[in-house]
Amino acid sequence: MSIVSKRNDRDIASNSNTNIVNKKTSETTTTTTTNISTTKLEHTKKKKKFVAKEFQSLLCVFTALRGTQITIQLRSNCEIYGTIVNVDAFLNIELSNATLTNRFNKKENVQEILIQSRNIRFIQIPDKIDLNSLLYLYSKQLSQSKKKYERTMRKAPSTK
Amino acid sequence: MTTSNTSNNSNAQFNFFKMCIGRPVVVKLNNGVEYRGILEVVDGNMNIVMEQTEEYLNGQLKTKYGDCFLRGNNVLYISAQPRK
């Protein structure tokens, strides 16, 4: 299964209410939409390209974020702020120059730390990342899948 | 899913889900919360999409959702109201 992002489907005109990430990518969307139209023709022949396993989920984001500083919140309510050294296929993350803050707000500095992916609750990533280029390969696969049905707004059940 | 035995089992499960689609169901999660709604889609991981969903905790109606997606690993059971 591929990761999914709608970036390349969006019209350039509808970028008015966008945050920093979108503004940076609005320039690239023109080139990407033309690329999609050519790749659609290629994909009608149903060629299967080999996609590296780490790119079949959102791990690709972190491999691209190597060297950036992030904050990981663990399941045990601790936070770790540090620089990504490496990420593996299971989303185990290695950080350097990390600061651990536990739930009692005690801080501890650590040179290198490996965090097991199971313990991660979420990761705060820098908001200025260019999601469009990171997820381009996978959003391409997405744009080729057919639109199965129209979305209809469903109302919450009425009160009795 | 290649041997005939396993394919029979998976078909039985899938037939159950197919029967329930479009019917009001009760989905109970591992944490005890119940969701009542109209079953729309189920997949092999028991991920569920429901419409007109109501969330019950301890029998009390807590919230209503027009559409909701439930992650399969949290699902304890899916119970359909019998017809006929």
Add this chain to the structure above:
Amino acid sequence: MDKREEGSVEEPLDLIRLSLDERIFVKMRQDRELRGKLHAYDQHLNMILSDVEETIKVVEKDEETDEEIIRNIKRNIKMLFVRGDGVILISPPLRTS
């Protein structure tokens, strides 16, 4: 599953796809809720959300009066990667609560 006809039954994940670039409400384990704009997701339900408001429900029981005080701790995060195994429910934002 193999005998499923194409297009007759949708994958639940396809339905999340319809919520891409829209604001969603995510309920997570340990009484946490997130409201944010969905940018990307994968089959494990790892998601990337932006402009996220995280709400943690804390129930404090007063031993003397036996009262249950429900507190909501909120914080805002600009760009968040959520690990899929903590997710319980995903829905478009609540209209009635």
